[in-house]
Amino acid sequence: MTLAVQRVENAGASVRASHVTRSFGAGAARIVAVDDLSFTVSPGAVVALRGASGSGKSTLLHLLAGIERPDSGELVVAGVDLGRATRRHLTQHRRRVGLVFQRFHLLPAMSVLDNVLAPVIPVRVTFDKAARARELLAAVGLAGRESAAPSQLSGGQQQRVAVARALIGSPALILADEPTGSLDSTTGTEIMDLLLRVAAERSTTMIIATHDEGVADACDYVISMRDGQIMAGEAARSA
Ligand SMILES: Nc1ncnc2c1ncn2[C@@H]1O[C@H](COP(=O)(O)OP(=O)(O)OP(=O)(O)O)[C@@H](O)[C@H]1O
Numbered sequence: 001m002t003l004a005v006q007r008v009e010n011a012g013a014s015v016r017a018s019h020v021t022r023s024f025g026a027g028a029a030r031i032v033a034v035d036d037l038s039f040t041v042s043p044g045a046v047v048a049l050r051g052a053s054g055s056g057k058s059t060l061l062h063l064l065a066g067i068e069r070p071d072s073g074e075l076v077v078a079g080v081d082l083g084r085a086t087r088r089h090l091t092q093h094r095r096r097v098g099l100v101f102q103r104f105h106l107l108p109a110m111s112v113l114d115n116v117l118a119p120v121i122p123v124r125v126t127f128d129k130a131a132r133a134r135e136l137l138a139a140v141g142l143a144g145r146e147s148a149a150p151s152q153l154s155g156g157q158q159q160r161v162a163v164a165r166a167l168i169g170s171p172a173l174i175l176a177d178e179p180t181g182s183l184d185s186t187t188g189t190e191i192m193d194l195l196l197r198v199a200a201e202r203s204t205t206m207i208i209a210t211h212d213e214g215v216a217d218a219c220d221y222v223i224s225m226r227d228g229q230i231m232a233g234e235a236a237r238s239a
């Protein structure tokens with residue numbers, strides 16, 4: 001079983017965050033979710049993002065994905081300055097990011113195959129979309145399940161579909177928000193192994209928010225957050 005389908009066109013994204021801040025609300029209700037963060041991630045690195053609930057992990061992933069913009073500071077992913085990018089460039093950036101969520105977020109009315117195809121439906125591409133979706137499903141161990149509905153699959157299988165969906169746009173960066181959080185530990189380990197294999201075979205940069213120590217141990221680097229900031233002594237470990 002190999003995932004090397006898209007190896008040549010893929011190169012991992014570099015990430016450079018410099019004094020990135022993102023807050024919500026105003027006045028006394030203002031919450032600084034990401035507070036003056038600075039770190040770098042080199043292409044192909046696999047980084048665990050740790051921290052208590054509310055420490056800013058998901059907000060940071062949303063900033064990296066181009067779903068949110070920083071209030072201040074500079075966030076450069078694969079050479080794109082996300083705070084200053086035009087809407088069009090931000091849309092292009094989002095297409096080069098693969099997202100995996102805790103609760104799979106598959107579209108229940110669509111088949112497994114159509115879920116994998118969903119991110120590239122509005123995009124003009126040079127490859128055969130359906131053929132690539134089938135290849136990816138086979139690569140994550142789901143050959144033959146293309147016509148199934150998500151509800152007919154186990155949680156681990158649904159997360160495999162989500163991983164295949166995250167890969168269809170040839171991402172330079174995979175962002176996973178507690179990808180094992182809804183799974184039992186054995187299935188969680190399988191999904192983590194799959195993500196690590198995908199990232200290694202494609203040299204993709206990957207950042208995984210997790211509460212799971214086992215997941216963090218499997219990553220190259222750990223960034224530990226508290227109250228929107230990187231905990232002292234951790235910054236040097238992100239490379
Ligand atoms: N859209 C939003 N509007 C208002 N506040 C928000 C918004 N998004 C996040 N926050 C706040 O920002 C802080 C950081 O939230 P975030 O979701 O990034 O934490 P987290 O580390 O992902 O937590 P968890 O481990 O529970 O997923 C929290 O105080 C949260 O309430």
Ligand SMILES: [Mg+2]
Binds near residue numbers: 057058059177209
């Ligand atoms: Mg979160």
